[in-house]
Amino acid sequence: MSSKMVIRQPEPVMDARESDEWGSGICDCCQDVPECCLAFWCLPCFACKTTKKYGQCLCLPLLDMFGFIPPVTMSMRVSMRQRYGIKDTMCRDCVFATFCASCSWCQMSREMRRRDLQVVLVSAKNT
Template sequence: MQPPMAQVQPGPSQVEEVEWNTALLDCFEDPGTCCYGFWCGPCLACTVSGRMKECYCLPLCDYCTTSAMALCGLPFAVPPAAYGMRVALRHKYKIKGSLLNDLCVSCCCTWCSWCQMHRELKLRNPKPTVISIQNVSTLHL
């Protein structure tokens, strides 16, 4: 009979959490995103959703939810897409925060939240630079 083998249990992984690259109200860090969010907020939200590899139309759920709540006479509704995207983005990039903070920001500063998420994605996933290289060969005689 063999003695039982000792099993090594991995300890909790300590992942260093980072801050957001820009603050919630840092519109002047990226005026283009700020203008995009101000003039066409739903389009900005759909862009963020697409960059997160989700359905582009997902943020439209927020309009349906808040409209239905308003029709029922309830003045307050949690925008599910804004909240879910914020939580997902924060977890994906290991950004400091809490579910309660995400909830408050998503409910009270929805458009600022979408702008902050857009800036974060732009800074973390810049568009690739295409470099064209031509082969030049010379014939030496």
């Protein structure tokens, strides 16, 4: 008689931080002064670094140099709002991306850091 062994993998446990608002305002750069300074003095480097952490192509923000409304900055804001369920408008995204790009990138970086969910395995056994 044969016996059947069933092995079940533990499910990931996530601490959800749900909110439909941005975690910080567009001008809350004082929350992280070094990050704000990097964004102000070297926006392309900061935007590329933030885009990479978000899981997109590292050099994607460099395409913003070719248009009046920075398409990548605006797209990242819209994508982040959709991913995290933040209520805002595309009109505001367009205004922030066009006239306050460094503040916009800082806000997105703070939001990613605030909503960073670590996956913790519970009851995992090494067999």
